[in-house]
Amino acid sequence: MSATPQTRRVTATTNEDETLLSLEQSHAVRSRSLGLLGNLLSPHKKALAITGILVVLSTVGQVAGPALVALTIDRAIPQLVEGDATLLSVYGAAYVLAAVVGGLAGGAFIRHAARIAQGVLLDLRRRVFRQTQRLSLEFHETYTSGRIISRQTSDLEALRELLDGGLTGVISSMMLMVFIAGSLTLLDWQSGLILAGAMVPAGMLTRWFQKRSQVFYRQQRTASARLIVKFVETMTGMRAVQAFRRESTTEGDYGDLSNDYREANLRTFGLNGRYQPGLMLIGNVTVAVALAVGGWRVLNGTMDVGVLAAALLYVKRFFQPIQQVGMFYNAFQSAAAALEKVSGLLAEEPTVVEPEKPRPLEKPRGDLRLDHVRFAYGDGPVVLPDLDLHIPAGQTVALVGTTGAGKSTLAKLVTRFYDTTDGHVLLDGIDLRELSSKDLRRAVVMVTQEAYLFSGSVRENIALGRPDAPQEDIEAAARAVGAHEFILNLPDGYDTEVNKRGGRVSSGQRQLLSFARAFLADPAVLVLDEATSSLDIPGEKLVQHGLQTLLSDRTAIIIAHRLSTVAIADRVLVMAHGQVVEDGTPADLIAGDGRFAALHTAWQDSLV
Template sequence: MSVYGVQGEERTRYTKAESKQIRTRSLRLLGSLLRPLKARLWLTALAVVVSSAAQAAGPALIAYGIDSGIPALLAQDWFPVAFAGLAYLLSGLAGAFLISIYIRSSARISQAVLIDLRTRVFLHTQKLSLEFHESYTSGRIISRQTSDLDAIRELLDEGLTLLVRGVTYMVFMAGALIIFDPPSALVLLVALVPLGILTRWFQVRSQALFRRSRVASAKLIVQFVETMTGIRAVQAFRKERRNERVFGDLVEDYRDVNAGVLRLFAVFNPGLALIGNTAVAVVLLLGAFRVVDGALGVGVLLAAVMYTKRFFDPMEDMAMFYNGYQSASSALEKISGVLEEEPSVPDPVQPVDLWTADGHVRFDGVEFAYTADRVILPRFDLDLPAGQTVALVGSTGAGKSTLAKLIARFYDPSDGAVTLDGVDLRDLHPKDLRRAIVMVTQEAYLFSGTVADNIALGRPDAPFDEIVRAAKAVGAHEFIESLPNGYDTDVNKRGGRVSAGQRQLISFARAFLANPAVLILDEATSSLDIPSERLVQEGLTKLLADRTAVIIAHRLSTVSIADRVLVMEHGRIVEDGTPDDLIGGTGRFAALHAAWRDSLV
């Protein structure tokens, strides 16, 4: 589990131990992304080093041209001046050519890293268990894939170029200054003291601000995504004004954080310029006295001034890099946090194959708790024979959906085992598990694409006639045929082109086409009107005959097709019998059935 965890909002302040763990985790992720690109990285680094060396030769050639070329020119010797000029031109051309190679190579590296990282985030979040997705909001996941990855992209595309070129350039300028004029290099060394103090001041204060900036950005995205996703509820309950205030507060917070960052740069950038200009002035002043004394050549002084000036030239770019670096570093921390999350329902190490399942489900001493102090299902045993249709009935919160999720292995029991045909679900091969057990929930989610594509979700290679047969079996064929393009009609985003009841019928057809050994219907008829529900029940009666079915429904009319009814209260099964036996008794189900029958009068 990552430092963040999946509960609550991400923090902006950490203990030293947590910060060290986060940095280590982020660097480990970055190393794994760069490792496959070693050869290209070395080639890029070589291009940077040689180009910086070529640029560093420029002031030295000018010094040679002035101090050696001019006296030689007076003696009618053109060679030193011509050599200096030609060498300066060639070094400039070589530097420009190598920088071009570097930029192209670094762009390829950044794109390779981004593709790898974006794919990792997508694939990993798909593998994470239902527990993670129920706790980690969709807006935060979207933020990881959008604003956080964009921050890293900006760093790799621009910031990293500025850093590598800037550092290499500064090293060569400082080295050349030491060789040409050690006293001027001493001035530069002294200037590094206030430069280091200023940089450290900026680093400490900006780190927390950039973390706050990433969190504030994520909150904005979360609020926007949740508002747009739930726009029907927003408009139905007139939440526009309240959302406007909430979003406005988030925008203000984001603006305040960015204003704080700009205030830092308002001190940092002028401070850099002041230190650099002061160092250049001191080098020029001291060098001028030495030229007058004859201890220093004019060309060497000019080269020393140029080297000092060029040493500080990349500083502003370095500050911009640090801006991008802090933002990207905070983004990388959050992305690495997601990638460090482990599925609470892991795949088996040595999976057991079950090519053909009969559908015999058994709970052996099962107990389930979301947390240590929140036990949902106390210890119990349950046997569901193959081919039996079982209805789960009970009040909200009784544990019906949790029991169904255990059968589908969305969760693992805290204790005990759930088995299919004698095989523990934790040992069953994931492909066999998903083929054998299918769950249809209350939310009938449809993906963008045609109706036929959505029905064939579990069997993409299914022939068209089988798709049609599945739709006819659940009573969906008639309304599908009435759509503009029949089975080729695009259902639009999230199935917005069809009604809630029609979406539910399509999800039924999808489940039936998958032909599972165990079918779980979790409030799956809640979106259907009475005629549609009756039509579906006719299909259910025929299609559930040879498979195990678990039906969770508040509508007791759905229970009538069950062979067996389990009444649950507080996570325990309090009644177990056929619908007729329980209706004729005096227990909880009889009371529920009587209340339901009276409501129809």
């Protein structure tokens, strides 16, 4: 069935709207990128002005050479034939002076530009790192670590290549082209017309190159980012890859992405392989035309030989910087695509924001209340439909339930990694959104199942929450959770270096170190999110004493599937579909016939 005129009009209007939206988005991205670049260059205004003066002096020194050659041939040599070497000496000295000034100014220009470039890159690296730490957990759970690494590595590397050499080269080249065209026109306007005529096909070729290279370099950056993401994901999940024997599959996927990256690079190289020879052809043809026309004019006596020599030198030199501009455009397109991605990262705003006027929380008690809390992740389904819960200060509460019941979501709201969609989370009667992050992180601490250890010493890892803690406090925290003895048995005791993810210590020992870290931080509220789920039975027994010490005299929320961990709680909340369906002490719930009693019975049977 053919579309009706009305249907075709609606479709056309929709396509036009989408095109307009795409253009507006592209313009917004470009404006954002240019705004970032301007902001980065703003502190270097004085250095940029000095660099501009140096590049002008360097260009004048280079452009003066052919003009002095013309004067030497047409004026100094005839006088030398007559026995007067004055002009030859003057022009010779001027030529040497121009070369010296041009060389010194060019060298100084490169050094100044390099300082500016390195200053901009240093600022940008710090901004990217600071931004990734500033953004909320929601961002990091959706924006993969591989993409963030790509922003900090390959994208900044593309900008470095542009700023280190490409930008200085193109500024010098464009200045040289302008000065050459102006000097040639002043020296002989007819030769200037020949050069102007050659600029038409050169401009058309350059425009053709620009349109295609813009697409090809975006494809190249995208392929590069995907390759990095795949590599990071594979290395991070290597245990799973080897456990499920997926080496050949991941190798095949990585090989496909590598081939895509190779093809993207070949497309850009192939495009450049057509552009540069095209420019060389136009340049050589222009020199030939200038020589033919100039030679004919010299024979007719309407042009001096020196002027012809200078015109040929100018024309030949003019096309050399055009090639450099073309090479720069390659780096520029790559850097522009990278700058778009970096500026996009820097434009992200945290979803959990600092209050403008935070309320003080000097001595937190740990009284928690969730007042009719409703929550959904972004535009996804509602996870907590209407949760009303009070946890008195000093109470240890265990959360149990099936996967997806909302336990970890509740923990993320209590620690304010996310803000509620509706309702309030209150600590000592104060909405968490009214507390500064400093007060909140001092009052509420989460220990996760990963028990992440950073590169550094055992001492530094325990003191993560209190970097200025004295050694006696660090050792006291380790003793309190039962970690002191095994730390002393390490090669260098508290100075032992742990590698990434704590490979020098066992899972149970890692968990004890994380408990010591939390004990030293001394929070009013402690959240344990599956903190013992990765431990075996001996490992769990190892941390039980440390866990009980850690939980004393503070409000605690324990998320656990193991009922041995739940047994130390004052109160158990059984959750299902984002709601509390059972609430009571472990003994009372076990004595009943509800879900927790069934879970306890199944657990007891598993022990038998």
